[in-house]
Amino acid sequence: MSEGKETEPKPRLWLWSQYFLDAFSWIVAILLALLLRYELDVSRISWLAALSVMAVAVLTQIVAGYSFSLYRGRYSFGSFQEARLLVVVTLIVAVTTSIFLFVFINQTGIGRSIGAIAFPFACMFMAAIRYLKRLYVEGKPRPDEAAQRTLVYGAGFLGNSLVNRMLQDPHSPFFPVGLIDDDPAKKHLHLSSVSVLGRGEDLPEIVRRTHAKVLVLAFADVESGKVREISDAVSGLRVRVLVLPPLKKMLEGGFADFRDIAVEDLIGRRPVDIEVERIAGYVTGKRVLVTGAGGSIGSELCRQLTAFAPSELMMLDRDESGLQATQLSISGHGLLNGRDTILADIRDEHALKEIFNERAPQVVFHAAALKHAPLLQQYPEEAWKTNVIGTLNVLRAARDAGVDTLVNISTDKAANPTTALGHSKRVAEKLTAWMAQQTGKTYVSVRFGNVLGSRGSMLPLFSQQIRNGGPITVTHPDATRFFMTIPEACQLVIQAGAIGTGGEVMLLDMGEPVRILDVARQMIATSGKDIEIVFTGLRPGEKLHEELVGYLEVDARPLHPKISHTSAKTLDPALLEYRAWRQRCLDEAGGPVIDLESSIADDDPLAKGA
Known part of the structure; x- marks a missing residue:
C-alpha cells in the first residue's frame, strides 16, 4: 500500500490554478450579466442571491470540468481539443445555473436569463486566459546563444x-x-x-x-x-x-x-508499394532457391524472402565468405553447416543439375552474374561463361527439376547493348524467354540500372576515394545513370515474379537519370573535405546516358506503376556461338547505338536473337 501511495500522481499546482481562473471567469461573467440585465442599476440586484448563483456556477464548473478531464492534464493547454471541451463544460454550467434560477425563482429574485447572458462572457474570459498563457509559454523559451x-x-x-x-x-x-x-x-x-x-x-x-x-x-x-x-x-x-x-x-x-x-535524396528513391497477397501466393510455403546469394542483390533478396515464409530458402553461391555473411544476417550465425547454404558454381552444369534434382526448388531467383563492364570488356570470355552459359545451366536445371517460377536478374545495359556485359545479359534474357516458351512456365527477366551501395558500385568507390584523399574519378561531366536502392530493387524483383508471364522482360522504373558529377560533388560536400574531381573519359562501349528500354521495345505498365512489360526475342541455345558473339562485342564497343537485330545477316549463327 505504501508503495502505491508513493507512486500515486499528485495534483499539479497549475491545474488547480487553471480551475480557480475559470471560477473567477464565471464570477466576473455573472456580475456582467447582472449589470446588463438590470441596466447598471445595482440597487435592483439581490447580492445574496447573486452569490448563490455564483456558488452554483463555480461548483458545477469543477464537477463538470473534472468529469470531462478538463482539470486532469489530459489536453494540451490552449489547444483546439481543450477549447471544444471548454465550450461543452461552460454550456453545462450555464444550463445548470438557468435550471437553478428557474426552480428557485421566487427565492432568488434574479432573472432566469442570467445564466444565458453569462455564458458567452464566461467562454470569452476562459478562452482569453488560455490564449494569453499560451502566448507567454510559447514566447518565453528561446534556444541559447550557441544555437x-x-x-x-x-x-x-x-x-x-x-x-x-x-x-x-x-x-x-x-x-x-x-x-x-x-x-x-x-x-x-x-x-x-x-x-x-x-x-x-x-x-x-x-x-x-x-x-x-x-x-x-x-x-x-x-x-x-x-x-x-x-x-x-x-x-x-x-x-x-x-x-x-x-x-x-x-x-x-x-x-x-x-x-x-544523402545520395538517396538526390536520386529520389521512395518505398515501393508491394502487393503482398500476390507475393505470398507464389513464395509462401514454397521451396525457394537464390543463386548469387552472397552478393549484394542476392543477399538482400534472401533477407526479404524470409518475410514471406517460404517452406525452405536455399542460398547458392561460389563465394563462401559471401554465403556466410548472408547466413549471418538472416539467422544470426555463420556456421555454414545447414542445408540453407549451397556452395556451387553456376558454370558447373553437372553440379547444378544434381542440386536442383535433389532439392527440387519451386521458385528460383537467378542473381549470380559478373557485372563490371570494363573488366568484362577486356575478358569477354568470362562474361560468356558466367552470364550466358551459367544462365543456360540454371535454366536447364530448373526445367529438368520442374521449377514453376524463375526470375532472371538482368541490367539496363542489356537495352541496345554496346559492351560484353550488355550483350551477355541480353543473350541471357533471350535464353530465359526461349526456356519459358519450351516449358510453359513463368520464366521472366527483370532489368534495372545501377544499385546504390552494391558491392563494387559507384558509391562505395567514391567513398573509398574520398577516404584516400582523392581524387574522385568521373568518366564524363555529362554522364548520367539510373539508380535504385538495394531494398527497392529486390522488392520489385520479387514483385515481378508475381505479375510476370513467361518470356517477358520486366523493366523496373528507375525514376529520372542522375548526373554522376552531381553525386560526386554532393558526396564531397558531405565529407567536408576538399577533393579534386578528375574526368577520365568514357571507356570502350560505355554510354553517356544509359537506357532501360531497348530498340522496338514497348513500355507498357498494365499491372504495377513501377514495372513495365515487354517481350524478349527467343534464342535457341543450339544457335549459341561464342566467336560471333565476341566479335560483335568488339565491333560495337564505343560505337553508336544501332538496330542490332537488323544489322546481322540472316545466315549469322546469332541472327535469331543473340
Whole structure:
C-alpha cells in the first residue's frame, strides 16, 4: 500500500490554478450579466442571491470540468481539443445555473436569463486566459546563444511544427531566423514570430542577409530534383542542408532525427508499394532457391524472402565468405553447416543439375552474374561463361527439376547493348524467354540500372576515394545513370515474379537519370573535405546516358506503376556461338547505338536473337 501511495500522481499546482481562473471567469461573467440585465442599476440586484448563483456556477464548473478531464492534464493547454471541451463544460454550467434560477425563482429574485447572458462572457474570459498563457509559454523559451541560425524551407504544417519546436526548446541546437516558401500567397506569412523571407530563387541572398548556417527542408515527400536544385543554390555558401525523417519519426523523436542530404535524396528513391497477397501466393510455403546469394542483390533478396515464409530458402553461391555473411544476417550465425547454404558454381552444369534434382526448388531467383563492364570488356570470355552459359545451366536445371517460377536478374545495359556485359545479359534474357516458351512456365527477366551501395558500385568507390584523399574519378561531366536502392530493387524483383508471364522482360522504373558529377560533388560536400574531381573519359562501349528500354521495345505498365512489360526475342541455345558473339562485342564497343537485330545477316549463327 505504501508503495502505491508513493507512486500515486499528485495534483499539479497549475491545474488547480487553471480551475480557480475559470471560477473567477464565471464570477466576473455573472456580475456582467447582472449589470446588463438590470441596466447598471445595482440597487435592483439581490447580492445574496447573486452569490448563490455564483456558488452554483463555480461548483458545477469543477464537477463538470473534472468529469470531462478538463482539470486532469489530459489536453494540451490552449489547444483546439481543450477549447471544444471548454465550450461543452461552460454550456453545462450555464444550463445548470438557468435550471437553478428557474426552480428557485421566487427565492432568488434574479432573472432566469442570467445564466444565458453569462455564458458567452464566461467562454470569452476562459478562452482569453488560455490564449494569453499560451502566448507567454510559447514566447518565453528561446534556444541559447550557441544555437545555429537556421532557415526552414516550407511554411506548411511541417514547417510550422518545426519552428515551434525550435523556439520552445531552450536546448534546441537550431534558432529559426526565417522561412522560405515558393507559394506567393505566403509571402508575408508569420509563424510564431518567424516570417517568410522569400522564395527558393532568393535563397543565396536570404542566406547572406540572415547569416544562416543551416537550411532545413520541411517537406513531407521532397522530390529529388528539388533537393538537387536547393543543394546547388546554396553551394559554396557554407550552409548545411538537412532533411526531415518521415513525419511519424519526426513527431516521435527530437532534433537528432535531422540528417544531412544523402545520395538517396538526390536520386529520389521512395518505398515501393508491394502487393503482398500476390507475393505470398507464389513464395509462401514454397521451396525457394537464390543463386548469387552472397552478393549484394542476392543477399538482400534472401533477407526479404524470409518475410514471406517460404517452406525452405536455399542460398547458392561460389563465394563462401559471401554465403556466410548472408547466413549471418538472416539467422544470426555463420556456421555454414545447414542445408540453407549451397556452395556451387553456376558454370558447373553437372553440379547444378544434381542440386536442383535433389532439392527440387519451386521458385528460383537467378542473381549470380559478373557485372563490371570494363573488366568484362577486356575478358569477354568470362562474361560468356558466367552470364550466358551459367544462365543456360540454371535454366536447364530448373526445367529438368520442374521449377514453376524463375526470375532472371538482368541490367539496363542489356537495352541496345554496346559492351560484353550488355550483350551477355541480353543473350541471357533471350535464353530465359526461349526456356519459358519450351516449358510453359513463368520464366521472366527483370532489368534495372545501377544499385546504390552494391558491392563494387559507384558509391562505395567514391567513398573509398574520398577516404584516400582523392581524387574522385568521373568518366564524363555529362554522364548520367539510373539508380535504385538495394531494398527497392529486390522488392520489385520479387514483385515481378508475381505479375510476370513467361518470356517477358520486366523493366523496373528507375525514376529520372542522375548526373554522376552531381553525386560526386554532393558526396564531397558531405565529407567536408576538399577533393579534386578528375574526368577520365568514357571507356570502350560505355554510354553517356544509359537506357532501360531497348530498340522496338514497348513500355507498357498494365499491372504495377513501377514495372513495365515487354517481350524478349527467343534464342535457341543450339544457335549459341561464342566467336560471333565476341566479335560483335568488339565491333560495337564505343560505337553508336544501332538496330542490332537488323544489322546481322540472316545466315549469322546469332541472327535469331543473340
